[in-house]
Amino acid sequence: MIPLLIALTALYMTALLFILQGFRRLKPPSASMGRPFISVLIAARNEAAHITPLLEALDRQDYPRDRHEILIIDDDSSDTTVKEIDRWQRAHPGSPLRLIHSQGRDQVISPKKHALAQGIAAARGEILLFTDADCLPLSTWISALQGFFTPEVGMVIGYSPYEIPPPRSLLERFLALESLSLAALAAATSGWKRPATCTGRNLAYRKTVWKEVDGFTAIAGFISGDDDLFLKQVLERTRWQVTYALTPEAIVPTRLLTNSRAFFRQRLRHASKGFHYGPKMTTLLALAWLYNLLLVAGTIQSLCQSPMDPRPWMAWAGKSMAELLLLIRFAKPMRRLQFLGIFPLAELLHVGYVVLFGALGPLSRIHWKENAASTAPAGA
DSSP states (O other): OHHHHHHHHHHHHHHHHHHHGGGGGOOOOOSTTOOOOEEEEEEESSOHHHHHHHHHHHHTOOSOGGGEEEEEEEOOOSSSHHHHHHHHHHHOTTOOEEEEEOOOGGGOSOHHHHHHHHHHHHOOOSEEEEOOTTBOOOTTHHHHHHTTOOTTEEEEEOOOOEEESOOOSHHHHHHHHHHHHHHHHHHHHHHTTOOOOOOTTSEEEEHHHHHHTTTTGGGTTSSSOTTHHHHHHHHHHOOOEEEEOOSGGGOOOEEOOSSHHHHHHHHHHHHTTGGGSOHHHHHHHHHHHHHHHHHHHHHHHHHTSSSOOSHHHHHHHHHHHHHHHHHHHHHTTTTOGGGGGGHHHHHHHHHHHHHHHHHHGGGOOOOSSSSOSOOOOTTO
16 A cells, blocks of 8 residues: 555656646736627526625726626525615616526526526627626726637636635635635646636636537536536637636635535535546546545554554655645735645645545535525436
8 A cells, every 4th residue: 555655646746746837838918809898797596695795896897897798697596686686786877787587497407507508698798707696806807817818718717715704714724725726726737728627706718619519518417517517618629728817816706615514515516526527537536536545544554553654754745745836836926825824734634635525525416506406416
């Protein structure tokens, strides 16, 4: 077991150091696109507590008001979400806001993707920007993201940190660092033209791209995946380039999960897609899970020996060093170095976290918000 652990550690470090070089290949934004008309889309279900702050944030965008629209797709909310939107529209008659009511959510597996598809069909812009109702985009968000759409770029991935309110508890700080680590991986791999992941809280793509892959049709059987599984379709079925918005002006802060149960359910939802990324990515994820499992087992074995075997601790050191280099390379330009303060403790916790959710995720039953049409496993 220990020789395999050391071999996987060497492989893991080599892979991360190679991926790290992708930052050098990322291109800065360009002013050549001018001011195309842009549609911002948000699917919202029972977001009465969050919708007004979101609309206020979108109203502060520095992008020309006559060159963008905001589409809120209400996914059959049972609270006062629609009333809050109506109240906002009456108070801001000049706002480029449109409200769309999703139809037929009880007939589909993925109500969120179904709602977004209706919004995209109604959108007037060629460039589509996506976020969630519990997010607060910076005033520069639209301008910053659209600057990355050079003629060959079809999709732009953005960073959405957990920092509303600023993280204070151990769980909150862990969430913030994990979000940063996933974003760092997405940014670095985007430099190699094969982004590993993305988030629907901060994402943009051309309507042409949407049509080229036939929307969400190929992934309609998955409850989630309007972001990362859609990204996979774009990479496999089109020649469009996908890039990362490595600029703090394009950040979309999101709200921290309210409790540990919400955290657990969200992580199961994310992990549930592990077998549906295709053979190559699934193999890589399986190897990563096996590596973390061996690291846990090797550490326990070392602690039970006298004297302790130093090799598992050498594996910890090598793994941590490579990961920290990747995080620093991303956090510095994004002005989020403060998230790294918890890194040593998070490094210890994260290994067990990966093993747990990697095992439970593919077996979980998930749904989009409450009262979802289906609770079948993702991909059923």
